[in-house]
Amino acid sequence: MSHVFKTLYQHGSRPRHIWVICPFAGGSLSAFKSWMSLDQKILPEESLILLATYPGRDHRMRECPLASIAELANEVTDALMTWLTQTPLSIDARIQLCGHSMGAQVAYEVCQRFETYYGAQNPIQTLIISGCHAPHIESRRKLSHLNNDDFIDELIAIGSGSPVLKQHPELLPMFMPMLRADFLATENYYYPVRPSEGRLKHTSCVLVYGESDPEAWKSEVMAWHTWLTSQHSEIRTISISGDHFYITANPERFLKRISEQINKKIQTPIGTFAIKPCITNVSGDHHG
Numbered sequence: 001m002s003h004v005f006k007t008l009y010q011h012g013s014r015p016r017h018i019w020v021i022c023p024f025a026g027g028s029l030s031a032f033k034s035w036m037s038l039d040q041k042i043l044p045e046e047s048l049i050l051l052a053t054y055p056g057r058d059h060r061m062r063e064c065p066l067a068s069i070a071e072l073a074n075e076v077t078d079a080l081m082t083w084l085t086q087t088p089l090s091i092d093a094r095i096q097l098c099g100h101s102m103g104a105q106v107a108y109e110v111c112q113r114f115e116t117y118y119g120a121q122n123p124i125q126t127l128i129i130s131g132c133h134a135p136h137i138e139s140r141r142k143l144s145h146l147n148n149d150d151f152i153d154e155l156i157a158i159g160s161g162s163p164v165l166k167q168h169p170e171l172l173p174m175f176m177p178m179l180r181a182d183f184l185a186t187e188n189y190y191y192p193v194r195p196s197e198g199r200l201k202h203t204s205c206v207l208v209y210g211e212s213d214p215e216a217w218k219s220e221v222m223a224w225h226t227w228l229t230s231q232h233s234e235i236r237t238i239s240i241s242g243d244h245f246y247i248t249a250n251p252e253r254f255l256k257r258i259s260e261q262i263n264k265k266i267q268t269p270i271g272t273f274a275i276k277p278c279i280t281n282v283s284g285d286h287h288g
Helices: 029-037 069-086 102-121 148-158 169-187 218-222 251-262
Strands: 005-011 017-022 047-052 094-100 124-130 204-210 235-240
Touching: 005 029, 005 069, 017 102, 029 047, 029 251, 047 069, 069 102, 069 169, 094 102, 094 251, 102 124, 102 169, 124 251, 148 169, 204 218, 204 251, 218 235, 235 251
Parallel strands: 017 047, 017 094, 094 124, 124 204, 204 235
Antiparallel strands: 005 047
16 A cells, blocks of 8 residues: 555455545544444445545654645655556446545646546546635635644634644644645645636546535535536536535545435446556646
8 A cells, every 4th residue: 555545444355436535734544533434335345445645644744744736646646546556456446536625626636647647548537526616716714824823723713623732832843834734735726717628538527515614615616617627527516514524524424425426427447447557747737
């Protein structure tokens, strides 16, 4: 297993239904504990869920955080390509790439890199954009410029911070570098000029928004259509009750709703594709 990924859930030894999750700013393995005890009835047999772990947290705590969505996407792309070439998969395996909040920006960039490299043979079947405004919409809540006290207050207001950080300032050197890097990355992911056509040519997409999410309104999530739509791709939209962290509050409901949408269409399994050898640094500016 790549050092970038941690297994949240696995049923069976030869994965067929594969989910790769790119977490929100500040997201770590502990934030996804609810995903580690999923009811086996929610997902079919031979299912695997992987969580991307960004530098500066969990088992990668000693690594320097990356303050760029492009750099994070490059790393996840390289790791996922390597994993695909080294892992025995079921002949009809399917990959769903899901990103929430900042993770949606990372996942979108990863999917573009996969399409650039694989073209119509992109092994990512579905891109799931969850709880994130479109790239041409500027963030309404900005934290990276704030002092530590105000920064933590804003984290608590969003729901992703703990008062423990204020009560125990000795913890700040451990967590603040990665938190600031994450928010700097997501705040700088802003492209005011919308593309003339969708960027994804061969990948189906699902847009997800929380009915009570103050951080990503329905209209802001729906605005991703401009960046996704093409004659060969399909876009579906679903709403989920809850605030910004519906993805960790009730993962069973999240997976069930998305699976219902994905299963409505016939998908081409990875087994029909020729997985090309991994290359590193599949990158580039996709917004020129």
